[in-house]
Amino acid sequence: MNHNQPVYTDNDPQSELVTLNLGPTHPATHGVFQNVLQLDGERIVSGVSTIGYIHRAFEKIAEHRPFYQITPLTDRLNYCSSPINNMGWHMTVEKLLNIQIPKRVDYLRVIIMELSRIADHIICNTIIAQDTGATTTFLYLFQFREHIYEIYEEVCGARLTTNIGRIGGLERDFNDVAFAKINKFLKEFPVALKEFESLLNRNRIFIDRTAGVAEVSQENALSYGWTGPLLRATGIDYDVRVSEPYSSYQDFDFEIPVGTSGDIYDRYLVRNEEMWQSVRIIEQAMEKIKSEPKGIFHADVPEFYLPGKEEVYNNMEALIYHFKIVMGEIDAPKAEVYHAVEGGNGELGFYLINDGGRTPYRLHFRRPSFINYSMFAKMSEGMLLSDAIINMSSMNIIAGELDA
């Protein structure tokens, strides 16, 4: 079957159905994916999703790269929250190598991961509002993503594709400016988020557009492999941070918000509440760091932790380890490991098989966007075109993660 052609072409000349190519570069889809829809007036009769427009063969490339060179690939999966991907990958390797991470490093990572979760949810929720016609909220809350990017910049030097961290910890300690910026964010963001909520939560137009639209049952959500805010909006309290805590999430006190019907309004509310919970977690982490020994930002594993350049130029051992690590000559056990983290869109899994070579024998990414999106065409049947557009926004499909 050639899916460049509409699959359900209606050859009946008397038919009133219209074929619409939604995408691949439609401004309303916020990403590169195509849906060939059959429309009866404004109502969608059937649809076929075509994906893969930005497929970059990451799994194949990963089979030819040492561990450190795979981190930049993970940046480009869900590029709205790349630190979560980076750290998820580093934690996978740490699990493989049985590295124990000091508590302070865990907490620093938690701060960055929760900031990126907020950035991810800001994008999704403001875009839902934007697609229902509320530009103000989009412009208003979006500046806080900029503030989060400034914090990334302070910590790792990059903004979007962060390549943050190392196997065994972080590349450098947070400086005072970074802490000051985080504190400033914690003070200002709740005010803005509150205002954002008061603009939308009880907004008649917004509720009319979202409540009761694209409802999903729990059975369907589980059957289609949904995870993350989408699954929680249906009322299932599954969160990897709680069910299999990584990076010391068990030390934090936070709640998992759930919805009831799985409609777009519930997804919006779940994401909003998760932002509040993330703020709570960051506040706790900032408190906890104070009681940890200062200046520790990586585990003491010189054979795996890429040393800083200053060390490499002045220290023989660091030079040797640097060479070995960059060339992939590290002594990793021959084993297979699956590690999952709670990404912005759901369970982000890394399935790594190591055979003792310089590079992974096989690395598979379990990408939540890819798996969540498989229901979209089916869901859209019988829906209005304009509802399908906000449904797509509320699923927060990130093309990079969809196509890998």
Added chain:
Amino acid sequence: MAKATNTELIDLLGENFGEQLFDVTEPYGLLTFSTTKDKVIHVLSFLKKNDKIDFNFLTDITAVHYPEKNQLAVVYHLHSMVRGIRVRIKVFIHENDPTIPTAVPLWNAANWMERETYDFFGVKFEGHPDLRRILNMDDLGVHPMLKQYPLEDPNRVDKKDEYFGR
């Protein structure tokens, strides 16, 4: 409900399947076993429908190519959210006859996961409702994740894989 342990799961599966499951290991605490392709759907549906263990969630389907053994391993990751346990099931199939029954009747999520596995490894899932390529173009002609296909132009002398990684 209390978290299930691997021992509990091994006992339960041993009772029901016995010798049909083999190569049981626990790398990093994740119970892994192999089965054959004519039994795999039986095993998957048992795990899904069993009230005691309740593997309600299909986390992932993928494949691994082992060219020296002329084999492909199809790997299933299941998750019981109720009992808080994961399991990994492998099915080794011959690379010249890469067929395996589909899991779509059990989980709809298997649809795209199997299409992806077909696209990259050429594993033909028998009974799949819509088995066609998903990420690559239709006329690619090869299944690119198989190990015989190099990442870059093999004629380049400056970038031989043996010097840089695999």
